[in-house]
Amino acid sequence: MNHTFRTYEEIKRVSTLIKIVDDLNPPKFAYDRRYLFVGCGSSYNAGLIFSEILKQLGINAQALSAGEILINSKRDQISKNYDTVVFLSRTGTTTETIMAAETLKGKVKSIAITCEKDTPLSTLCDTIYELDFAREESVVMTASLSVILRLFLNGIEKLQINAEDYLEKYESLIQDELVNVKSHFVFLGYGERYYVSKESALKVEELSLDHAEFYETLEYRHGPIALLSEKTHVVIFSQHQVANPFEVELQKDIESRGGSVHILTSLSDKPKFEVQFLPLYSQLLGYKRAVIKGLNPDKPNGLSKSVILKTEQ
Numbered sequence: 001m002n003h004t005f006r007t008y009e010e011i012k013r014v015s016t017l018i019k020i021v022d023d024l025n026p027p028k029f030a031y032d033r034r035y036l037f038v039g040c041g042s043s044y045n046a047g048l049i050f051s052e053i054l055k056q057l058g059i060n061a062q063a064l065s066a067g068e069i070l071i072n073s074k075r076d077q078i079s080k081n082y083d084t085v086v087f088l089s090r091t092g093t094t095t096e097t098i099m100a101a102e103t104l105k106g107k108v109k110s111i112a113i114t115c116e117k118d119t120p121l122s123t124l125c126d127t128i129y130e131l132d133f134a135r136e137e138s139v140v141m142t143a144s145l146s147v148i149l150r151l152f153l154n155g156i157e158k159l160q161i162n163a164e165d166y167l168e169k170y171e172s173l174i175q176d177e178l179v180n181v182k183s184h185f186v187f188l189g190y191g192e193r194y195y196v197s198k199e200s201a202l203k204v205e206e207l208s209l210d211h212a213e214f215y216e217t218l219e220y221r222h223g224p225i226a227l228l229s230e231k232t233h234v235v236i237f238s239q240h241q242v243a244n245p246f247e248v249e250l251q252k253d254i255e256s257r258g259g260s261v262h263i264l265t266s267l268s269d270k271p272k273f274e275v276q277f278l279p280l281y282s283q284l285l286g287y288k289r290a291v292i293k294g295l296n297p298d299k300p301n302g303l304s305k306s307v308i309l310k311t312e313q
Contacts, residue, residue, distance in 0.1 A: 007138045007297040014143040015163040026155035037063040039088035042141040045199035052192040066096035079107035091306040092119020149276040166277040182233040188217040189237035200282035207286030230258040
């Protein structure tokens with residue numbers, strides 16, 4: 001397979017980036033504070049994933065898309081209900097996120113997370129993390145997502161979870177038979193893995209322009225399974241080191257109907273911390289599907305690296 005595209009290089013360099021982010025002082029998250037994560041696209045999904053982990057730890061946290069804040073005029077509600085707002089934008093130029101930060105400037109403590117230096121978003125926030133070593137040339141956000149999640153997770157506990165273990169496993173699973181035959185992809189999970197599923201579906205849609213969906217694991221039987229065919233591949237993000245019996249039964253059901261399944265069980269005894277590397281599966285899958293289809297994964301059709309809107313003054 002042709003691996004001359006920048007996207008593949010940017011996915012595979014994740015281990016190097018993780019070593020760099022581990023040298024930074026991460027933001028700390030306190031039990032007596034209330035946190036809101038704001039972003040768009042994959043940055044929003046990063047906020048959803050991490051805020052879910054904080055909630056499971058007993059910390060008050062939520063994520064909202066920047067668009068919801070703007071459309072529903074939530075400035076006063078946010079300044080009343082949250083102590084700290086974390087704004088995420090890989091480029092620091094996403095219009096909706098910048099506008100949300102502008103509406104909240106001076107109303108609440110703010111943190112900017114970007115992968116570029118000297119961005120418009122950074123000028124609007126009190127604390128700035130410019131992870132420019134993770135800057136990506138490609139349109140689709142890949143390893144930089146792992147970097148942002150690692151930064152957040154280090155604020156809870158620094159664990160030596162190795163990215164290469166996940167890359168090697170996923171490379172071995174995503175073989176030519178899967179990439180050549182399947183064109184409909186479904187991602188399933190619970191808790192933080194539900195939001196990993198959301199991000200995974202987005203990544204496949206962006207990179208390979210294939211149809212992708214995400215659901216809670218056992219909810220898949222309750223309607224969405226009607227779309228299953230021999231072209232369908234299902235990924236179950238399990239929270240267990242050994243697949244749960246319900247997950248195994250669902251696998252059997254899907255396979256009996258002609259679909260294929262990968263149950264991605266936990267590779268460590270700290271499954272919540274694996275979220276930093278679980279999206280690598282869909283990044284590799286979407287990339288390989290794009291190449292097989294003759295698409296350019298570096299510049300997918302209809303997408304840009306940052307959504308910058310023309311707004312009326």
